[in-house]
Each structure stands twice: as structure tokens, then as C-alpha cells.
Amino acid sequence: MTHDWPGNEDELRTLSAHITLGKTSDIVGAEQIEALLNQIKQGLESGYPEERSQKAKLVEALWKNGFHRSKTAKALGISRKTLYNKIQKYGLSA
Numbered sequence: 895m896t897h898d899w900p901g902n903e904d905e906l907r908t909l910s911a912h913i914t915l916g917k918t919s920d921i922v923g924a925e926q927i928e929a930l931l932n933q934i935k936q937g938l939e940s941g942y943p944e945e946r947s948q949k950a951k952l953v954e955a956l957w958k959n960g961f962h963r964s965k966t967a968k969a970l971g972i973s974r975k976t977l978y979n980k981i982q983k984y985g986l987s988a
Contacts, residue, residue: 905931908950911957949984952977956986 912930913922952970959965967977 907957908954911953914957948980949986952980952984953986 909927909930913927952966955966955970956963959969963974963977967974970977972980
């Protein structure tokens with residue numbers, strides 16, 4: 895409630911995707927959200943979203959494609975196998 899959301903919709907979408915894809919339990923604590931917001935804020939200050947990391951681009955693509963892996967792979971111009979490898983590499987589970 896105290897966060898000013900400098901990245902507006904992009905920041906909220908990124909936070910939601912990170913929580914959804916990276917959660918380890920059904921409960922997400924305030925500390926986890928604050929840590930993610932700090933990471934996102936650092937990205938915004940360094941040119942985010944134009945210069946996002948590969949992980950952030952992957953998370954955003956998954957989110958935009960409703961977590962449908964075939965559509966996401968096609969949107970990114972990579973094979974499904976490469977997408978699966980990247981999901982594993984970044985510790986994401988969809």
C-alpha cells in the first residue's frame with residue numbers, strides 16, 4: 895500500500911509474473927514482495943523495460959501469452975525446447 899508504483903502497469907505485471915512463476919508456497923509474504931519490488935525498481939532505474947534481462951523478457955512473454963508455452967516460444971522466436979531450457983535455467987515453473 896505504501897509503494898508508489900513508478901513503473902505503473904509494467905511494474906505490476908512483472909511483479910505478478912514473478913510471484914506466479916517463482917512462488918514456493920501458497921502464501922507470499924510482504925518481505926518477498928518488497929524484495930521483488932526492489933529488484934524491479936533497480937531495473938526501472940537502469941532503463942527497464944527497454945533493457946530487461948532475459949529472465950524478465952521470458953517472464954513477460956509467458957505472462958502475455960497466458961503461460962501457453964507454444965505461443966510463448968513462437969512469440970520469442972525460439973523452439974519449445976529452448977523455452978523449456980530457459981524456464982529451467984531461471985528457476986521458473988509455469
